Amino acid sequence: xxxxxxxxxxxSIGILISLTSCQDGQQNTQKQKPDYxxxxxxxxxxxxxxxxxxxxxxxxxxxxxxxxxxxxxLKQALELYDKGEYEQSRVALxxxxxHYTTDDVAxxxxxxxxxxxxxxxxxxxxxQPLTIKSDFELRDEAMWxxxxxxxVFEDGTGIDSARKLYT
Numbered sequence: 001x002x003x004x005x006x007x008x009x010x011x012s013i014g015i016l017i018s019l020t021s022c023q024d025g026q027q028n029t030q031k032q033k034p035d036y037x038x039x040x041x042x043x044x045x046x047x048x049x050x051x052x053x054x055x056x057x058x059x060x061x062x063x064x065x066x067x068x069x070x071x072x073x074l075k076q077a078l079e080l081y082d083k084g085e086y087e088q089s090r091v092a093l094x095x096x097x098x099h100y101t102t103d104d105v106a107x108x109x110x111x112x113x114x115x116x117x118x119x120x121x122x123x124x125x126x127x128q129p130l131t132i133k134s135d136f137e138l139r140d141e142a143m144w145x146x147x148x149x150x151x152v153f154e155d156g157t158g159i160d161s162a163r164k165l166y167t
Contacts, residue, residue, distance in 0.1 A: 036151045036152060036153075037151075039151055040148055040151045040152050043148060044115070044145075044148055046084075046112065046115075046116055047109075047112050047141060047145070048082070050137075050138055050141065051078060051081065051082050051109070052082075054078060054105060055075060055078055055079065055082065058074060058075040058078070059075065070099075070100055073092070073095075073096050073099075073100075074096055074100075074103065074105070074106060076092060077089050077092035077093045077096055077106070077109070078109060080092055081093075081109050081113060084116075086112075086113040086116040086117050087113075087117065089109070089113050090110060090113035090114065090117065093106050093109060093110040093113065094110065097110065104130055104133065104136050104138075105137075107127075107129075107130060108126070108130055108136075108138050108141070108142055110126050111123045111126035111127035111130075111142070111145065111146075112145065115145060115148075115149060120149040120150075120152050120153070121149075121153075123145070123146070123149050124146050124149045124150065127142045127145055127149065128142075128146045130142035131143045
């Protein structure tokens, strides 16, 4: 199932980039650039599927465990994200990552908070490194969202960067 999802995701990213390439070609003859912001807006949906499972998992650990403080901190930050309170979640995740620097789930949702606050360059810094971690459970999502972030760079470098990374 995971391999099918990987293939589907890679094809989706490739198609999205190809479509923008086709738009580049068609619109360049008319001296117009594609509206990447519009393409981004049409394709960006905040991540809500995996977070439900993650929050359920964090809740099921209960109290008194060895890592209960860590789990509680992450859970609180992710609950803020789930409620759409991206600024508060971002602050909480930044604080959390000061203590637990290797938590990839926290890095992913920090990137998502930044995307939801239109801080695309900062979001890429958190999401893109996760795309090369083959064992990261949200790797495909990190690839999708980082590719979307690249689309909003108006100088054209974003699309070129996304093509190099994901095709």
